[in-house]
Amino acid sequence: MNRDAVVELVGAGYAYEEGPAVLSGIDFAVPEGRSIALLGRNGSGKTTMLRLLSGGLRCASGRLRLRGEDVSYDRAGLTRLRTTVQLVVQDPDDQLFAASVGQDVSFGPMNLGLAEAEVRERVREALEALDITALEDRPTHLLSYGQRKRAAIAGAVAMRPRVLILDEPTAGLDPHGQERLLAVLDRLRASGTTVVMATHDVDLALRWADDAAVLTPDGLRTGPVAELLADRALLGAARLRRPWGMAVAGVLRERGLLGADAPGPRTPEELEEWAAAVSGP
Numbered sequence: 617m618n619r620d621a622v623v624e625l626v627g628a629g630y631a632y633e634e635g636p637a638v639l640s641g642i643d644f645a646v647p648e649g650r651s652i653a654l655l656g657r658n659g660s661g662k663t664t665m666l667r668l669l670s671g672g673l674r675c676a677s678g679r680l681r682l683r684g685e686d687v688s689y690d691r692a693g694l695t696r697l698r699t700t701v702q703l704v705v706q707d708p709d710d711q712l713f714a715a716s717v718g719q720d721v722s723f724g725p726m727n728l729g730l731a732e733a734e735v736r737e738r739v740r741e742a743l744e745a746l747d748i749t750a751l752e753d754r755p756t757h758l759l760s761y762g763q764r765k766r767a768a769i770a771g772a773v774a775m776r777p778r779v780l781i782l783d784e785p786t787a788g789l790d791p792h793g794q795e796r797l798l799a800v801l802d803r804l805r806a807s808g809t810t811v812v813m814a815t816h817d818v819d820l821a822l823r824w825a826d827d828a829a830v831l832t833p834d835g836l837r838t839g840p841v842a843e844l845l846a847d848r849a850l851l852g853a854a855r856l857r858r859p860w861g862m863a864v865a866g867v868l869r870e871r872g873l874l875g876a877d878a879p880g881p882r883t884p885e886e887l888e889e890w891a892a893a894v895s896g897p
């Protein structure tokens with residue numbers, strides 16, 4: 617068990633009805649303040665694991681712990697969990713249901729029984745954080761996909777969770793939308809929110825995350841993102857691509873252009889900055 621974990625799966629397993637076991641013996645701790653990328657191929661169990669972690673599914677074996685205590689899946693236990701941990705699902709259409717963006721975002725805080733002024737403040741704050749204040753009165757079904765993604769995330773942010781869990785939040789966003797979302801996540805991180813994100817994008821994981829959690833047929837491996845994503849055997853087992861930045865850093869090191877311990881560039885912009893710095897003015 618991990619003392620610093622806000623929320624933690626201990627020896628967790630799950631099988632859907634009439635299906636084989638999807639996950640078994642999963643140990644996964646989310647320490648306060650770490651940004652974690654969850655990686656694994658299609659069908660490896662990322663979504664299932666995030667649903668176990670946020671209490672939407674109940675562990676068939678093992679336990680879910682919130683600040684060191686087993687979560688009881690009764691109403692009080694789940695409310696306590698949901699005020700700390702919020703999941704934004706893969707498809708925004710599975711999350712949004714109210715007529716307008718403002719109504720949708722206010723639903724969670726209202727359900728907590730907060731005073732109207734407090735609910736309004738939280739909605740304002742969440743819409744502002746996601747840069748969608750102008751969409752407050754718009755019907756959710758008329759929004760673009762990227763706007764619906766943002767509205768769904770705003771609904772979770774309005775709950776002011778300590779841990780925000782996002783299932784493939786950048787899938788379907790254009791490059792500009794991805795950058796804006798990363799900026800939003802940076803702001804949330806700066807204000808103390810811990811973020812866990814499932815993604816297929818290894819370059820994004822390398823750039824954004826502190827730690828990686830990689831699902832393979834042999835189980836879950838966790839550790840610093842740069843370490844795990846440099847492990848070719850692990851990438852092979854998880855059927856993940858090598859991050860572009862890892863390949864560039866490898867070539868630069870081989871040619872003696874980058875020190876063995878120096879961090880390599882993780883984005884095209886960082887590569888340009890590095891090149892400008894080594895070639896001098």
Ligand SMILES: Nc1ncnc2c1ncn2[C@@H]1O[C@H](COP(=O)(O)OP(=O)(O)OP(=O)(O)O)[C@@H](O)[C@H]1O
Nearest residue numbers: 632633635638656657658659660661662663664665
């Ligand atoms: N509601 C369900 N009923 C039965 N089986 C399911 C259900 N949801 C998922 N599964 C199965 O569980 C396994 C894990 O699915 P999961 O959605 O967790 O994977 P994933 O890693 O999120 O995949 P993806 O990258 O495609 O989102 C898959 O084999 C899937 O077919």
Ligand SMILES: [Mg+2]
Nearest residue numbers: 662663706783
């Ligand atoms: Mg999934």
